[in-house]
Amino acid sequence: MTRTKLRFGHTELPDEQERALRRAVRLAWWSIGFLVTAVTLVYLVMGSSQAMKAAWVEDLLSFIPPISFLVAVRLAHRRPSERHPYGHHRSVGIGHLVAGTALFAMGAFMVFDSASGLLKAEHPPIGLMEVAGQPVWAGWVMIAAMVYTGVPPVLLGRAKLPLAATLHDRVLYADAKMNKADWMTALGSIVGIAGIGLGLWWADAAAALFISASILHDGVSNLRVATSALMDAQATTVEGDEVDPVVTRMDALLQGLPWVAEARSRARDEGHVLHVESFVVPVDQHAPSLAALREAREAAIELDWRIQDMIVVPAEELPEEFLPGLAAEREQ
Incomplete structure (x- = not known):
């Protein structure tokens, strides 16, 4: 059975x-x-x-x-x-x-x-x-x-x-x-x-x-x-002392797609699983097709079993108001 x-x-x-x-x-x-x-x-x-x-x-x-x-x-x-x-x-x-x-x-x-x-x-x-x-x-x-x-x-x-x-x-x-x-x-x-x-x-x-x-x-x-x-802190490892490396891996995967110029994600810990929002800037500002967005999401989900509740958001530029660490990263 x-x-x-x-x-x-x-x-x-x-x-x-x-x-x-x-x-x-x-x-x-x-x-x-x-x-x-x-x-x-x-x-x-x-x-x-x-x-x-x-x-x-x-x-x-x-x-x-x-x-x-x-x-x-x-x-x-x-x-x-x-x-x-x-x-x-x-x-x-x-x-x-x-x-x-x-x-x-x-x-x-x-x-x-x-x-x-x-x-x-x-x-x-x-x-x-x-x-x-x-x-x-x-x-x-x-x-x-x-x-x-x-x-x-x-x-x-x-x-x-x-x-x-x-x-x-x-x-x-x-x-x-x-x-x-x-x-x-x-x-x-x-x-x-x-x-x-x-x-x-x-x-x-x-x-x-x-x-x-x-x-x-x-x-x-x-x-x-x-x-x-x-309090919706950035997702961390189970020990709680460092950012979960899956976020960096996901950004690297998305940026490796041929139609993506930049990508950054924010993830919060829901318990066992993660809720993820990924912002992507298309190359030459060309709007991606629905199929391309679906494929990007599916590729990211395959990285880790915890990533299920995920959205991919096309944007003209990465929104610093939703990615607070982005400005400091660009200054370095």
Whole structure:
């Protein structure tokens, strides 16, 4: 039986992206399943340790990116409608914004809470607990729990990163980066617990402050990229730190057409896909035929699977009001 091809809106995914999406969805569900066990385990053993509480809160917040990814992917599948003629691709940006906001808000609160505990010189007690009928220092159980919560996320994060790039999915990318950094949370908690065992009362609060600062940093970086994309910034790579190279490649392709004298494009990130407007100046000001415009658009679309919603606009000259970087480029 033929399997139904996956799509984002009216964009049918190529085989590579389809395989990546199916794998990413499986990894998101695996992440959620693991987090259920991790959150339960840490809650049962955390006691009065601030570092353990911070790690527990971070595990709770780690639910947000995979859930946001699954919801955004489901919405992005919907075809464009009369009310949403551009499709539902912005669901990815909304999911990214929600994740970033939650991380920022909770991180800021936890930094304040952890710093207050450090200034108050709170001494968290870690006593004994019974395991298999034997008294055991509770710190060893906490450390074992942190080892369990620290290893699988790193493996999941390493698996998600290439998929995020293949799908151009920033929610998945943020999830992968958080997963890869979870070892620092686990290590920080272990150091804090060990410090208490060695009589260093401040180690626990310091570890909690370190974890809280990591959460806050994730929130700030994700908020910056998410808000920039939602404000129609020039399309960037999935990391959000440089202009997407597909724009330059598209301009080079259009300028290589025999009837085009100049070409410049502007592209905005709709989520997984790009919305592109390309302005072309015909040679000798001769108006191109409809067939020539169609062929130019089709050639550009073949460059990258994300380019579907694209228009090619003939112009007497490149409009600087719509291409703000053009004037500076000409001055160089």
